Amino acid sequence: MPSVVAMMLDQLDPRAGDDILEIGAGTGYNAALLAELVDRGSVTTVDIYSDVALHARTRLNATRYEHVTVIERDGLLGAPENAPYDGIIATVGVWDIPTIWWNQLKDGGRLVLPLRWRGQTRSVALTRNGDQLVSDGMELCGFVPIIGQHGEKTSPLNTDDTIRVHYDQDQDVDPDGLAATVQTGKPALEMPSAQRVGGEEPFDGVWLRATAGDDRVCRLEVTPQALEQELLRRPAIPVRSPAIVEDNFLAYLTITREGTHAERPFRLGAAAYGPQAEELARDLVAHIDAWGSDRLAVPRMTVAPAGCASTAGHVIAKPESRITLTY
DSSP: OOOHHHHHHHHHHTTTTTTEEOOTTTTHHHHHHHHHHHTSSSSEEEEEEEHHHHHHHHHHHHTTOTEEEESOOOOGGGOOGOOOOEEEESSBBBOOOOHHHHHHEEEEEEEEEEEEEEEEEEEEEEEETTTTTEEEEEEEEOOOOOOOOOOOEEESSSSSOOEEEETTTTTTOHHHHHHHHHHTOOEEEEEEEEHHHOTOOOOHHHHHHHHOOOOTTEEEEEEEEHHTTOOSOOOTTTTTTEEEEEETTEEEEEEEOOOOOOOHHHHHHHHSSSTTTTHHHHHHHHHHHHHTEEEEEEEEEEEEESSSOOSSSSSEEEEEEEEEEEO
């Protein structure tokens, strides 16, 4: 979407004379915009697919951007031949930040990437400060995952594969146990929060808030077929709702229309399944209410290479990086 392109370029904040690396060439359009923004600087774009790289090269040549460098390569390797860079921008979903990218980014340089953790994706803007990357903004987005990273797992919770849970490799999830719990046919335990929202009011910050302190947070996906069959209580956003998973128990975000408030007619809450349903529902409602106390708050993300000491806050460890979130 043009709005997402503009948002991420704004996060990168490229200046005249900057050297920029783009991971994911696409049509070449974003590289052309970058070439305009950096003026006398340079733009290098890489793509793992030969046909995509060729198409980008062809279109850039046709529109007089021959000076943009296009390389057919695995984006996880970057482009060391033109490094170091003032900015690196990824236009594919990234689950872990490769150490190779660190080595190609100048100290003080900017890294903007759609970072994936706990089932969500945020376009995070980070500035390198020695052995740390520190965020100054993050926005909701969605991108196709980069090829070569396998830290995210997906498991069906029913035989028709119409209900799925998405989680990270470090999370203790028992898909078979969850499937047995969901398929009992018992109604969900429902628990409302104190938070109401308007029809156009975003509430994705609930997910973000929850990941800053709870390692049980993941993503629930429910297909239209499962909704038609009423296999479980409808999630707030069926294709991507935050959930808490522990042992064989599941709680997830719901939204219910109530006619008692004109400006905010929808109430957020939790639906939960399993013997500890009430406990998990209370935990999720606590996350919802914490978000409701400051709905526009965004956590600070600090990223360090794996093995480095972390700053104070909630740590999510990945093979090549350690992510710390603090409010």
